[in-house]
Amino acid sequence: MTNPPDPPDPPDPPDPPEDAVLVDMFTTMTLIAACDDALRAAISSGAATLAYYSPRGQEAVAAGFAAALAPDDYLVTTYRGLHDQIAKGVPLRPLVAEMLGRAEGTGKGKGGPMHVVWPEAGLMLTTGVVGSGLPVAAGLGWAAQREGRGRIALACFGDGATNIGAFHEAANLAAVWRLPVVFLCQNNGYGEHSRFDDQQRTAHVADRASSYGMPGVTVDGNDPVAVHSAVAAAVARARRGDGPTLVEAATYRLFGHVLGDKMAYVDPAELEAAWQREPVGRFRRRLLDAGVLSEDAARAVEARCAALAADTLEEVLLLPEPGAAELLTDVVAPVARVRARPVSPASSTPAPVAASAPAAVSVRRAITLALDEALASDGRVVLLGEDITGAGVFGVTTGLSTKFGADRVRDTPISEQAIVGAAVGAALGGLRPVAEVMFMDFLGLCLDQLANHAAKLRYMSGGRTPVPMVLRTAVGGGLGVGAQHSQMLEAWLTHVPGLKVVVPSTPADARALLAACIIDDDPCVFVEQVPLLSRQGELDDAPVPIGVATVRRRGTDCTVVTYGRQVHDALAVAESLAAEGIEVEVLDLRSVAPVDDDAIIESVGRTRRAVVLHEAVVTGGFGAELAARISETLFGALDAPVLRVGALPAPLPYARGLERLALPGPERLTAAIRRVLVSAS
Amino acid sequence: MPKMGMEMTEAVLARWLADDGATVAKGQALYEIETDKVANEIEAPVSGRLRQIAEEGVTYQVGDTVAELVEDER
Numbered sequence: 001m002t003n004p005p006d007p008p009d010p011p012d013p014p015d016p017p018e019d020a021v022l023v024d025m026f027t028t029m030t031l032i033a034a035c036d037d038a039l040r041a042a043i044s045s046g047a048a049t050l051a052y053y054s055p056r057g058q059e060a061v062a063a064g065f066a067a068a069l070a071p072d073d074y075l076v077t078t079y080r081g082l083h084d085q086i087a088k089g090v091p092l093r094p095l096v097a098e099m100l101g102r103a104e105g106t107g108k109g110k111g112g113p114m115h116v117v118w119p120e121a122g123l124m125l126t127t128g129v130v131g132s133g134l135p136v137a138a139g140l141g142w143a144a145q146r147e148g149r150g151r152i153a154l155a156c157f158g159d160g161a162t163n164i165g166a167f168h169e170a171a172n173l174a175a176v177w178r179l180p181v182v183f184l185c186q187n188n189g190y191g192e193h194s195r196f197d198d199q200q201r202t203a204h205v206a207d208r209a210s211s212y213g214m215p216g217v218t219v220d221g222n223d224p225v226a227v228h229s230a231v232a233a234a235v236a237r238a239r240r241g242d243g244p245t246l247v248e249a250a251t252y253r254l255f256g257h258v259l260g261d262k263m264a265y266v267d268p269a270e271l272e273a274a275w276q277r278e279p280v281g282r283f284r285r286r287l288l289d290a291g292v293l294s295e296d297a298a299r300a301v302e303a304r305c306a307a308l309a310a311d312t313l314e315e316v317l318l319l320p321e322p323g324a325a326e327l328l329t330d331v332v333a334p335v336a337r338v339r340a341r342p343v344s345p346a347s348s349t350p351a352p353v354a355a356s357a358p359a360a361v362s363v364r365r366a367i368t369l370a371l372d373e374a375l376a377s378d379g380r381v382v383l384l385g386e387d388i389t390g391a392g393v394f395g396v397t398t399g400l401s402t403k404f405g406a407d408r409v410r411d412t413p414i415s416e417q418a419i420v421g422a423a424v425g426a427a428l429g430g431l432r433p434v435a436e437v438m439f440m441d442f443l444g445l446c447l448d449q450l451a452n453h454a455a456k457l458r459y460m461s462g463g464r465t466p467v468p469m470v471l472r473t474a475v476g477g478g479l480g481v482g483a484q485h486s487q488m489l490e491a492w493l494t495h496v497p498g499l500k501v502v503v504p505s506t507p508a509d510a511r512a513l514l515a516a517c518i519i520d521d522d523p524c525v526f527v528e529q530v531p532l533l534s535r536q537g538e539l540d541d542a543p544v545p546i547g548v549a550t551v552r553r554r555g556t557d558c559t560v561v562t563y564g565r566q567v568h569d570a571l572a573v574a575e576s577l578a579a580e581g582i583e584v585e586v587l588d589l590r591s592v593a594p595v596d597d598d599a600i601i602e603s604v605g606r607t608r609r610a611v612v613l614h615e616a617v618v619t620g621g622f623g624a625e626l627a628a629r630i631s632e633t634l635f636g637a638l639d640a641p642v643l644r645v646g647a648l649p650a651p652l653p654y655a656r657g658l659e660r661l662a663l664p665g666p667e668r669l670t671a672a673i674r675r676v677l678v679s680a681s
Numbered sequence: 682m683p684k685m686g687m688e689m690t691e692a693v694l695a696r697w698l699a700d701d702g703a704t705v706a707k708g709q710a711l712y713e714i715e716t717d718k719v720a721n722e723i724e725a726p727v728s729g730r731l732r733q734i735a736e737e738g739v740t741y742q743v744g745d746t747v748a749e750l751v752e753d754e755r
Contacts, residue, residue, distance in 0.1 A: 394688060395719075481687050530688045534716070 042551030064227025108462030139425020160191020385436025455498030555585030
């Protein structure tokens with residue numbers, strides 16, 4: 001093993017800013033402080049009610065970095081973000097309106113102060129989850145890198161964020177991929193209510209840069225010129241294609257974690273000293289001493305900023321809150337639902353599961369084909385995941401990197417949080433990423449990016465930042481691979497509004513549904529059950545919209561509502577019961593979010609009996625949702641209670657005999673069908 | 682037919698690499714298998730005379746017997 005090379009030296013500082021830039025920075029800082037004053041006053045008086053995370057004391061960081069960015073450079077920030085948002089150019093009125101939950105806000109009042117975005121100014125994400133913005137910034141950097149116009153992404157975060165895994169995964173990915181990203185740590189000395197030196201042993205956050213082979217530099221965060229200098233150098237490095245830089249701006253938060261914080265954990269002498277270094281007044285004195293600004297000019301700036309802040313707040317307080325119609329708007333894209341096939345029994349014929357035929361292909365090939373077709377037809381489509389430039393662990397991505405290039409079909413480190421976060425960021429940056437998380441059981445490693453970000457960003461932004469991405473993930477139940485590679489967890493996902501989830505059962509559906517997911521404007525999870533991958537079937541060119549079920553077998557006595565590989569179990573059971581004169585209908589949902597209520601109600605309305613079948617554990621599974629929907633709509637019409645069949649409540653055992661017992665097999669399905677039929681008589 | 686990897690349940694015996702009736706040494710490649718995902722050469726676990734059972738181009742399930750090796754009589 002060879003020693004790794006030393007991390008690169010910090011980039012050379014550029015020329016100092018001109019006087020006009022210095023005055024602009026002073027104006028920005030003054031406006032931030034004025035808005036902070038106005039908001040604190042409104043909260044204290046009771047005119048505004050919000051949990052407010054004051055950025056007072058950190059104005060110089062925002063003014064400094066913003067002066068080093070171009071208007072269309074991307075910015076990602078955190079809940080203590082008012083200063084960053086103002087500095088990047090978010091207009092004051094929609095910004096304050098969002099903080100006060102008004103319909104005119106950046107997110108129509110549905111996101112709140114922790115979730116301000118303004119794509120017109122490059123602000124693509126404000127997150128309320130510490131550290132989660134960094135993987136998203138990496139993804140925005142990837143989109144900028146592919147765009148090739150020199151745009152960069154800057155991520156703001158606090159010192160506390162550098163102790164969470166997202167920081168490590170994002171920094172590593174950005175370095176490995178040489179992404180045009182600037183990681184800007186605003187080290188204000190505290191994470192929540194805990195001191196910096198109680199939370200890490202490194203003296204400076206910037207020391208951590210060497211772990212990732214990127215330069216790291218610490219500057220005085222209360223000096224906008226120092227921040228500007230360091231960030232400008234990092235931006236220049238990123239634009240040159242030399243990769244990311246970690247800049248640490250040492251600063252202080254003057255009003256604690258959240259407004260009202262007694263700051264009992266702060267030494268009063270320390271706080272007093274911090275006020276002596278307060279950046280706005282300090283910079284004012286410096287500009288006056290240097291003759292850049294006159295006393296009169298400074299006062300004029302202050303008066304203008306104070307009036308703008310006060311007037312804006314006064315106007316916003318009179319604005320209405322969003323109306324009730326907004327509640328269910330922007331959860332997903334506003335697309336009229338189109339049916340592939342009618343569901344009325346008179347006009348519909350069952351869609352057969354194709355048996356092996358000369359032209360048959362496997363589910364695996366169907367997925368490869370869908371990816372191939374999407375990559376060929378849309379230059380925005382990119383793939384990312386572990387080992388995907390080779391065959392991938394299941395051979396699904398075979399040949400794609402050779403055909404489309406390793407920068408469009410891109411290997412990642414083993415970093416699920418970075419993979420999904422980068423997909424979110426890439427989607428925000430205009431790409432159509434298809435991320436692979438090797439096993440569904442690993443969703444726990446990246447659920448924050450999926451559930452808190454991909455799923456919620458459209459809604460929290462009032463529709464400004466949709467996340468058109470696909471997450472492909474495999475499940476190995478039935479293969480004897482043990483409890484950490486086998487669990488169907490679709491119920492985790494269907495519980496989160498904003499996500500779409502599909503579980504195909506045939507090659508034709510796999511191809512069509514994956515294509516549908518890739519063109520969809522919302523985050524979609526595409527579940528690949530590994531035992532299905534080698535299953536053969538014929539392809540056709542019929543589209544399969546997300547959210548549309550299909551009847552696989554007609555029957556009159558009972559409907560089995562199912563999806564994925566259990567469709568084939570249900571068909572086999574239906575065939576064997578047909579010999580006894582029992583006619584079972586098999587409804588393949590294909591999508592579990594959104595679920596095709598119409599098809600379920602139509603089918604069970606006819607058969608009056610339903611068994612819900614899935615591979616997942618019964619308790620709290622998606623089958624419970626299905627049973628409830630059927631009962632709520634058809635209670636009076638049912639001839640029997642809805643029964644659920646699924647895995648038994650144990651981690652899936654390894655030994656083959658135990659695994660077979662745990663999973664729902666034909667025996668338990670048959671027994672359940674017989675029970676609902678007995679109930680009916 | 683051996684199981685190679687997590688998901689393999691069957692494979693095509695692509696071709697024989699040793700003749701029927703030939704004497705093969707332990708470690709010598711006997712036949713090649715193919716799945717959608719992998720192609721693998723399977724080696725003789727012991728030395729002996731090969732009796733081919735499976736046919737080229739046919740799909741076999743994991744655990745199916747594809748050949749016998751008769752150890753040398755001494």
